[in-house]
Amino acid sequence: MxxxxxxxxxxxxxxxxxxxxxxxxxxxxxxxxxxxxFKKGVDQYLQAVTDEYTVKAALLTIEATFFAVFINTIFGVFAAWSITKFRFKGKKILTTLIDLPVTVSPIIAGLIYVLTFGRQSILYPLLEKYDIKVVFAVPGIVLATIFVTFPFVSRELIPVLESQGTDEEEAAALMGANGRTIFWKVTFPHIKWAFLYGVVLCATRAMGEFGAVSVLSGHLRGKTNTLPLHVEILFNEFQYMPAFAVSSVLVVMAIILLIIRSVIEYKGKKEEE
Amino acid sequence: MSEEVKSYVELKNINKYYGDYHASRNVSFGIEKGKLVALLGPSGSGKTTILRMIAGLENPDDGEIIIDGQVVNDIHASKRGIGFVFQNYALFRYMTVYENIAFGLRVQKWDNAKIDARVKELVSLIGLDGLDKRYPSQLSGGQRQRVAFARALAPNPHLLLLDEPFAAIDAKVRQELRSWLKSMIEKLGITSIFVTHDQDEAVEVADEIIITNQGRVEQKGTPVEIYRDPQTSFTAQFFGQTFFVENYHDFKSFDTVEGTTNAILRPEFLKLTKKNEEKKYTVTIAEGIVQSVDFRGSNFEITVKYKDNIFIAKRTLDEPPVEVGEEVDIFVYRLLVLDGDKVHLLKNRALNEESVVI
CATH class of the missing domain: 1.20.5 (Single alpha-helices involved in coiled-coils or other helix-helix interfaces)
Structure with a gap:
């Protein structure tokens, strides 16, 4: 041979x-x-998908995803920018901390928030005074989602910004451009595709988050139930068909995002050539 | 103090630290208006730090930087009237050639008609007519450098700074670009400082050279001055082709400098002759054995062993060839004696004496 x-x-x-x-x-x-x-037919499927609680869960999922993506996008750009464009002490520690949510089990993330904002927390009297509910409420779900998805945007941006170096920014600054002009004219065109890619990844992950959200949610149907949690509840109640129907909704959402991701990747590569 | 008045750019006792690292040690020098000056030194000698401090990209910890009679330490980089060409050009890769050159003008809020006129003028000055719609990635290295040059010049700076302007270009184009840049700067009459580690480049391009080593300025002068009269042992060894000799007293008819034994020689300080060749100076000749003969295009480079020292000398193609192992005569015209950090140039006394005899 x-x-x-x-x-x-x-x-x-x-x-x-x-x-x-x-x-x-x-x-x-x-x-x-x-x-x-689809085992019991399309009608049954549609009924399961348009069920009141399913729709509410879907809306909550979208809400949590939206906030997580929005906040993590801003944070991610700031973090990536500061890490790659400036020299400062503790930079390594910051870089490591950003990665923490990926390495820590989501359930621990959930527990951390329960301990921070729950009844036994020293913050609790303060929260109660102003009538702010975090644990077993929507803010908790949003917080958990933010925590879990927080490295996604910055992780995509850091390598790109690092490979670019600071020369172009320096050149622009030397010619008198202000920070905003430098960011939009020089830096952003460079990170555009990585940025969009990070946003999509972040959204994908936020949508499917289960562990941390599960701890913080309290599983109140129609109130603090996201789609993944709703699937779990249905499944535990032996409602297999509806459970799978709701799952399929999540799958479709994920596939749409994957397609968007591929398009972004393709366009980004094409532009590089 | 008349010299100080003439200086367009002046550095006074500049010190710069990066943590514990002393990047600039008491750097002081002045540059006259209209001069093209090279900051020459090995890597890590602090030359780029000096350039970046003049530009305002770094701040000195100590000392004053004066441009056109004004202390600029606290003036922002963009207000110093400086054009800067980065080592890798740092062209904006998502902008066309046109937009790259126009960037500084747009930032300064020139009106569009003026920007257009200025950019077109520069594009044709750098000989890239018709390529202004291209992106940097679609240009050759030499073309990119020209664009970087034009971009730096666009807002009419009074001072042009270039960081290793030829380092990223392949050898063939580099030669051409050097002369292009030199003639361009001469034509515009703009005071310019460039950083380089390549002494050929410095000699060829610069009116004046400032030699840096370990954060210090070793010597400043025209290329000829530095070559002919190096003042420190570093300059003597860094500049030109040199080799080291222990115990220069072995060559008679040289004065001796108290407490010194080592000297530096250059190939052109030597005359190598075959035993049967006619010699001008017969008195003080040393004998050596030829170790190797290397053809260098326009001449032969001959390595000779004398006692424990290795000498390098040149012979032209017209002279009778020497062979490896041959015993030859060596005559030394000049020596650079090393005296600690200082250098003394000694001439062979025979040069005077024999001319008197004849």
């Missing part, structure tokens, strides 16, 4: 393994979700 043949076999072997793996772990479950969802 020649070396060339060997590499050919390796190629097909690796492709086959990947395809089989993807089939069993991704395609098959997705297929099951969809078939289970």
């Amino acid at each position: 020649t070396e060339k043949n060997e590499s050919k076999y390796v190629k097909y072997l690796l492709i086959t393994i990947s395809v089989i793996f993807l089939f069993f772990f991704l395609v098959l479950p997705l297929f099951v979700v969809v078939t289970e969802a």
Whole structure:
């Protein structure tokens, strides 16, 4: 057997393994979700999807996602900008801290907020005084979602900004441009695609967040239930068909975002050429 | 003090630290208006730091920077009237050539007609007519450098600073670009300072050279002055091709400087002759053995061993060839004696004596 043949076999072997793996772990479950969802017909499916609590859960999911993306986008740009464009003490620590939400289990994130804003917290009297409810309320869900998704935008931006260096900004500053002009004219065109990509990733992750939200939500149907939590409740009540139907909604939302992501990636690459 | 009055750019006792690292040590020098000056030194010698401080991209911890009679330490970089060409040009990659050059003018709120006229003038000055719609990535290295040059010049600066302007260009184009830049700067008459680590570049382009080493200024002068009369041992060794000799007393008919034994030689300080060749100075000749003969295009570079020292000398193609292992005569015209940090230029006394005899 020649070396060339060997590499050919390796190629097909690796492709086959990947395809089989993807089939069993991704395609098959997705297929099951969809078939289970439509098991009792389209009418039943539509009924499950348009159920009052499902719609409320969907709206809450969108709300939490929107806030998380909005806040993390601003924070992500600031963090990435400060880390890459300035020299300061504790920069390494800040970079590491940003990554923390990815490494910490979401359930711990949830517990942290329960302890910080819950009844046993020293902040609780203050919150009670002003009638602010965090735990087992919408603000808690939003906070948990923000926490879990907070590195996504900055993580995408930091490598791009780092590879760009500070020369162009310096050149612009030397010519008398102010910070705003420098950002919009020099820096932003460069990070545009990475930025959009980060936003989409952040949204995808925010939408599907379960662990941290689950701890903070209290599972109040129609009030603090997001779509993933709603699926869990339905599932625990042995309402399999509706559970799968709601899941399929989440899947569709995820697929739409994935398509947007691919388009962004494609456009970004094309522009680079 | 008349010299100070003439200086257009002046640095007085500048010190700069990065943490514990002393990047500039008591740097002082003055530059006359209209001069093209090179800051020459090995990497890490602090030359770029000096340039960036003049530009206002860094602040000195100590000392004064004066431009056109005004202390500029507290004046923002953009208000110093400086054009800066970055090492990698730092062209705005998402802007066309036109927009790159126009950027500084737009920031200064020139009106559009004036911007258009100025940009067109510069585009044609740098010989890139018709390429103004291109993006930097669609240009060659040399073209990018020209754009960077034009962009720096657009707002009519009084002082042009260039950081390693030729470092990112391949050797062939570099040569052409050097002469282009030199003639361009001469034509415009703008005071310019550029940083380089390449002494050929400094000699070829600059009117004056400032040699830096370990954060200090070693010497300032025209290329000829620095070559002919190096004042520090660093300059003597850094500038031109040199080699080191222990115990220069072995060559008779040189004066001795108290307490010194080591000297520096350059190939052109030596005359190498074959045993049977006619010699001008017979008195003080040392004998050496040829170690290698290398063809260098226009001449032969010959390595000779004398006692424990290795000498390098040149012979022209017209002279009778020497061979490896051959015993040859060496005559030393001049020596640069190392005296601590200082350098003394010594001439062979035979040069005077024999001319008297004949």
